[in-house]
Amino acid sequence: MTVSQLQEISAQLESPNLRDRMVALANLRNVPAEDAVPLIKKVLDDESLQMRSMAIFALGIKQTDECYAILTEILQNDPDYGIRADAAGALGYLGDNRALEILSRAFYEDTDWLVRFSAAVSLGNLKDSRARQVLLQALDSKEEVIQQAAISALGEIKAIESVDSILRFAQSEDWLVRQRLAEALTNLPTAKSLSALKYLEKDNHPNVAEAARIGVKRLEEMGTEG
Numbered sequence: 001m002t003v004s005q006l007q008e009i010s011a012q013l014e015s016p017n018l019r020d021r022m023v024a025l026a027n028l029r030n031v032p033a034e035d036a037v038p039l040i041k042k043v044l045d046d047e048s049l050q051m052r053s054m055a056i057f058a059l060g061i062k063q064t065d066e067c068y069a070i071l072t073e074i075l076q077n078d079p080d081y082g083i084r085a086d087a088a089g090a091l092g093y094l095g096d097n098r099a100l101e102i103l104s105r106a107f108y109e110d111t112d113w114l115v116r117f118s119a120a121v122s123l124g125n126l127k128d129s130r131a132r133q134v135l136l137q138a139l140d141s142k143e144e145v146i147q148q149a150a151i152s153a154l155g156e157i158k159a160i161e162s163v164d165s166i167l168r169f170a171q172s173e174d175w176l177v178r179q180r181l182a183e184a185l186t187n188l189p190t191a192k193s194l195s196a197l198k199y200l201e202k203d204n205h206p207n208v209a210e211a212a213r214i215g216v217k218r219l220e221e222m223g224t225e226g
Contacts, residue, residue: 028040033064040058059071068099075091085114086118088103088118092126095126100131107123121149123135135159136150136154136162148176152180154184170199179205
């Protein structure tokens with residue numbers, strides 16, 4: 001992209017028209033991170049929450065050295081819970097393992113379930129085994145979506161020693177929880193995982209049964225014995 005095109009986008013990001021600003025931000029999709037991030041920063045404090053949300057997501061995709069510091073600042077200090085949740089999510093996309101501590105703290109300390117949900121999802125995205133203890137505590141959350149996120153994340157970080165802890169969700173009334181369990185067990189190759197997946201293959205919800213069928217096939221190909 002030429003300098004003049006970048007200048008045009010920069011000017012458009014200052015338009016009083018929200019649609020113009022949103023189009024300009026979207027036009028940064030194919031711009032290298034070094035050129036895009038300074039422009040994204042122009043709308044991080046936009047009057048529109050939707051615009052701010054888009055900008056924060058963009059920082060998780062357009063990765064430069066300063067993105068981590070910007071996102072952690074937003075996660076820790078922004079008054080809007082939706083924006084904090086966006087920052088937690090973007091930190092997961094960033095894939096910087098320094099975020100383990102800040103995401104763990106957000107899970108323990110933030111009062112809003114959406115932020116805690118995003119933190120749990122991102123802890124899985126980091127693929128860092130040190131997140132295991134936080135995620136095991138997340139299994140005890142009152143919100144089923146957080147339980148789902150924790151189950152998925154334990155699979156993502158391949159926490160094989162957590163199999164016993166997640167198997168209790170095989171009887172969950174929520175089919176999405178059971179589906180997340182089947183998907184997680186697929187990443188945790190143990191005899192108990194395979195047995196549980198064979199049980200879930202008979203689930204009365206087709207999504208759960210299909211996820212379990214895929215899991216059984218994969219674990220049997222790996223040579224896991226049930």
